[in-house]
Amino acid sequence: NAGVMQNPRHLVRRRGQEARLRCSPMKGHSHVYWYRQLPEEGLKFMVYLQKENIIDESGMPKERFSAEFPKEGPSILRIQQVVRGDSAAYFCASSPIGNTEAFFGQGTRLTVV
Amino acid sequence: ILNVEQSPQSLHVQEGDSTNFTCSFPSSNFYALHWYRWETAKSPEALFVMTLNGDEKKKGRISATLNTKEGYSYLYIKGSQPEDSATYLCAFNSGNTPLVFGKGTRLSVIA
Numbered sequence: 023n024a025g026v027m028q029n030p031r032h033l034v035r036r037r038g039q040e041a042r043l044r045c046s047p048m049k050g051h052s053h054v055y056w057y058r059q060l061p062e063e064g065l066k067f068m069v070y071l072q073k074e075n076i077i078d079e080s081g082m083p084k085e086r087f088s089a090e091f092p093k094e095g096p097s098i099l100r101i102q103q104v105v106r107g108d109s110a111a112y113f114c115a116s117s118p119i120g121n122t123e124a125f126f127g128q129g130t131r132l133t134v135v
Numbered sequence: 136i137l138n139v140e141q142s143p144q145s146l147h148v149q150e151g152d153s154t155n156f157t158c159s160f161p162s163s164n165f166y167a168l169h170w171y172r173w174e175t176a177k178s179p180e181a182l183f184v185m186t187l188n189g190d191e192k193k194k195g196r197i198s199a200t201l202n203t204k205e206g207y208s209y210l211y212i213k214g215s216q217p218e219d220s221a222t223y224l225c226a227f228n229s230g231n232t233p234l235v236f237g238k239g240t241r242l243s244v245i246a
């Protein structure tokens with residue numbers, strides 16, 4: 023049973039480009055969470071999704087950021103027109119049901135140049 | 136806005152020393168308190184999930200206690216080893232909210 027898989031592990035984008043980060047949850051998990059870690063900061067919640075539904079996006083910036091978790095395939099965190107301030111490590115976690123122990127992927131480190 | 140505070144921010148101890156750190160969280164609408172261990176370049180790894188006031192959990196040399204009425208949890212490491220060096224995160228959730236994390240305590244164990 024593979025763990026939470028995130029890809030790519032490292033992503034470099036120029037300012038103004040789009041970044042797509044993928045997360046495949048553990049088998050049997052239908053709840054996905056995205057967190058962002060900025061330098062010298064802890065993990066900050068961004069969005070909580072179930073299959074085909076956004077449950078809580080209160081931590082997501084209002085513009086340029088979007089997330090989806092389709093019926094088939096991985097969850098995608100999409101950042102349009104990236105800026106230098108988007109450079110961070112983005113972590114995905116999954117759980118079998120809400121509010122239980124979450125299992126983390128190894129993160130995607132986004133660098134905007 | 137839920138706030139989870141961890142202290143100290145960082146800690147340096149000698150091999151063999153015992154140590155502990157604190158996680159403070161809102162005492163209302165408590166559902167669960169989670170402790171994670173996060174090594175550099177790896178993903179956070181779950182240590183404990185605690186749900187009951189007065190709960191105490193143990194895994195090897197690491198243990199944790201929980202006080203939901205006053206809103207704090209302690210993590211203890213007995214006889215620290217260099218391999219214990221990591222960032223220890225606590226996370227809180229209430230009802231249907233996702234986990235809210237503290238900034239972590241960065242532990243360095245010096246041989």
